[in-house]
Amino acid sequence: MSKVKLQDIAIKAGVSMMTVSRVMNNDPKVGAKTREKVSKIANEMHYKPNIAARHLASSRSYFIGLVCEYANYSYVSKFLVGALRKCRTSGYHIILDEATSHREKTIATIKDLIYVTKVDGLILLPPISNIPEVVDLLVSENIDFVRIAPDINLTASHYICIDDYQAAFEVTEKLILNGHKRIAHIIGSPSQGASRMRYQGYLDALRSNQLMIPPEYIEQGDFTYKSGLDAAKRLLELTNKPDAIFAANDEMAAAVVSVAHMKHLDVPEDVSIVGFDDTELATTIWPNISTVTQPLEEMAELAIDILTTPKTPSPPKKPKMSSMRHVLEYQLQLRDSSKNNVNLT
Amino acid sequence: MSKVKLQDIAIKAGVSMMTVSRVMNNDPKVGAKTREKVSKIANEMHYKPNIAARHLASSRSYFIGLVCEYANYSYVSKFLVGALRKCRTSGYHIILDEATSHREKTIATIKDLIYVTKVDGLILLPPISNIPEVVDLLVSENIDFVRIAPDINLTASHYICIDDYQAAFEVTEKLILNGHKRIAHIIGSPSQGASRMRYQGYLDALRSNQLMIPPEYIEQGDFTYKSGLDAAKRLLELTNKPDAIFAANDEMAAAVVSVAHMKHLDVPEDVSIVGFDDTELATTIWPNISTVTQPLEEMAELAIDILTTPKTPSPPKKPKMSSMRHVLEYQLQLRDSSKNNVNLT
DNA sequence: CAAAATATTGTTAGCGCTAACATTTTATTG
DNA sequence: CAATAAAATGTTAGCGCTAACAATATTTTG
Known part of the structure; x- marks a missing residue:
């Protein structure tokens, strides 16, 4: 042929x-x-x-780099599916590269993508999207990039997120409306702004419903199952146990489910559990976890749209904040891990 | 720069x-x-x-296609990490593409990789590795490819697997040695040869230990969590319940854990549960699942080695079976989901 | 209507590398 | 030592496409 x-x-x-x-x-x-x-x-x-010919003759490679940390494999997998599907239809190829917690290695990875692979643009997933050195490098080299859920340098690039604050507020308020009075929270990784927004949304929902927040109801996790185990153990050993636990992601929520079962607690009768993200994991355990659905596939598609849309040759000007900020819709996904009033779901 | x-x-x-x-x-x-x-x-x-220049001037693109079905995200994720790491060091790029259960779409995907992207080689994960039309197309177009755990056309390409039969035999025998007398099995997807090998290994371990296998102890799954739920419900509703359940993969094993907990059974006191693959899921639930570790990352590295090693220009000859078959080591990984005699672990 | 401006199309050169063939150098043979 | 063969190196052309400039066609202006 x-x-x-x-x-x-x-x-x-x-x-x-x-x-x-x-x-x-x-x-x-x-x-x-x-x-x-x-x-x-x-x-x-x-x-x-022929993309090789195009690349050689022009300034474009038709590659898009996707840089992620694979520890959060469930989140990454879902984003990746969306990215692959979108690229298939627009003549681009995704070059997936793994970053590490080792900052210098991450910079080297990014440099390789820029200078050797010559990607046309980069998508940075959290927590890579919050490394100042990475952002600075991309800006100084005039590389097109899109960040997912960043919390620093919000004018440095296009970025895509959901309203983490509002989602957390609503899911907490839903717990309250469904009769929960003692709601604990496991905060996500401190290096991510989404963690703070989710925490703030949780706090404000409780405050606006005049519910007390005992200090021992707040635990610091780092989005990993392990950190969720540790946090859950402390929360479920309290004399005055929470009747609901809102964890900042599904993996930590899964850990809470595990600890509850270890202690022969009934989920959701004894304690409701809510996660965040709606990754595959949320529906691969029992009971299925209530969570907030992040439209990761849509985010991926939008990121690729942004990077593959030709730039209008306009004079360099400080872009409007509003045109670089893309906030997508989330969904509350109530499942069997939380007590949900049937009339309200 | x-x-x-x-x-x-x-x-x-x-x-x-x-x-x-x-x-x-x-x-x-x-x-x-x-x-x-x-x-x-x-x-x-x-x-x-400059890979674009190399590609244009020669017959090589320095792309390797990896074709998988994303339903089994846990397995794919692990393989992908290994593949990405290996490619980083050998100047190749992985072009990941998603196949579907829709056979014609899969063929179209593969054709695109061959004719448009012009991959130098392809890695086919199960179940793509068992689609005869795909194998025939790649052979007829003289495309270099490696299959993971195939069960058809074993001389058509290099392939990489573990000894599924032996692994299943050993893990079943370990259950027997640890006192289990009523061991059930959830068979994996019938479209995959690994399912049959694991089933045969299970059967033979029981036979060689003179243990009976009641017909109701055999359930057919398809590697998904959902199929595991259905199978587990039937197994754990039996009057004469199994004291161990060996599921053909981790996702189905996770489903068995869920059903056991739904029925207020203690794992492993009431029923030991064993999976296969040792994906992240095995350690993201409680209790952590006993399983067989497939060295997915090593398999990925080996596949890329095979595809990127220059072929010696020898006369076309029917290659020796033994040089195309690469069997890697597995490990039994005993965790808290099964009763394990401390002296033997 | 003619001149100027704009829009459209074509030509030239080259992107960085390698296949194929040509030339030069080195080693082997009688 | 000369002739031949093999090894090493160099030259030529081109892979498929596009940036930049040139030429032509069409539209606008006075």
Whole structure:
């Protein structure tokens, strides 16, 4: 099966290769009649550009780097599926690269993506999205990038998030409305702003319902199952146990489920448990975990849209905050790990 | 930061570009003195080839396609980490693509990887590794590929697996040695040969220890959590309940844990539970699941080694079965989901 | 209507590297 | 030592496409 080249289209259309190239790249400098004729022929002949040739001849590689920390595999997996699907339809390839907690290695990884692989843009997942050195490097090298749920340098790049504060407020308020009076929280990783927003949303929901928050009801986790185990043990050993525990992600919530079962507590009769993210894990254990659905696949698609949309050649100007901030909708997902009043779900 | 080109090395070494190219590609037709001089300069100048240029000028893209079905995200994630790490060090890029259960779409995906992306090789994870149409297409197009745990056309390509039969035999025998007398099995997806091997190993361990296998102790699953839930419900509703359940993968084992807890059974006091694969899930629930560790990361590395090692230009000959079959070591991983005699662990 | 401006299309050169062939150097043979 | 063969190195052309500039066609302006 021999691949169709630009030249084949040019010959058939009776125009130069450069005109075909202009049509394929949506260059405005092509007449409507020519454009239509070339497009038709290209479609009929199933023309697909050779990306190596494009890369060599131009300033674009058609690669998008996705940099993540694989410890949070459940979150990453879901994002990745969305990213792959989107790239399939837009002629880009995802180059997935793993960052580590070792900051210098992460910088080296990013440099490799910029200088060797020559990605057209980068998507940074948390916690990479919050490393100042990374952000500074990308800005100084004028690399296009999108961050997911960042909490620093919010004008440095486009970013995509959900309203973590509002989601946490609502899910906590839902617990309150469903009769819970002693609600504990396991805070996520301190290096992530989402952790603080979720915590603040939790606090404010309790305050606005005039509920007390005993200090021993607040535990610090780091989004890992292990940190969730430790936190849950302390919470479920209290004399005055919480009747609900809101953990900042599904993995820590799963750990709370585990500890509750170890202590022969009934979930949700003795303690309701709520997570965050709605990863596969939330529905791979019993009881299925109530959580907040982050539209990770949509976020991935949007990130790729942003990076693959041609930039209008306008004078460099401080971009409006509002045009760089993309807040997507979350959903409360109430399942069997929490007591939910049937009338309100 | 300007990238070093082949020509820069050639000028500094006082040789032609072609000689530098030969050195970088380990072509034997270079004198030792020349080779050493060029290598030294290339290292000092941190030369890294432009892959787009290489791809355009030669028959290689330096892409490796990895085709998987994302339903089994835990297994895929682990394999992917190994693959990414290996590729980082060998100048290749992984192009991850998702297959679906829809066979025609999968073929289209593979064709795209072959004809458009022009991958140098493909890695097929189960169950893609067992689709005859895919194997036939790759063979007929003379595409280099490696399969993971295939059960069809074993001479069609290199393949990598563990001894599923032996692993299942050993883990079952371990359950027997630890006092279990009524051991049930949830078979994996019938479309995968590993399922049959694990089942056969289980059967043979029981037979060689003169233990009866009531027919109601065998359940058919499909590697998903949901199929595990259904199977476990039936097994744990039996009057004569099994005292151990060996599920063909971790996800189904997790489902058995869930059902046991739903029924207020104690794991492992009332029923030991064993999975297979040792994915992250096995240690993200309570109790942590006993399982067989598949060295997924090593498998990934080996697959990439096979695909990236230059082929010796020998006459086409039916390759020896033994040189295409790569069997890696597994490990029994006994954790809290099963009753384990301390003296024997 | 002619000149100027704008839009469209085509030509040229080259991106960084390597396949294929040519030339030079070195080793082997008689 | 000369001739031949093999090894090493160099030259040429081009992979498929696009940036930059040139040429041509069309539209606008006075």
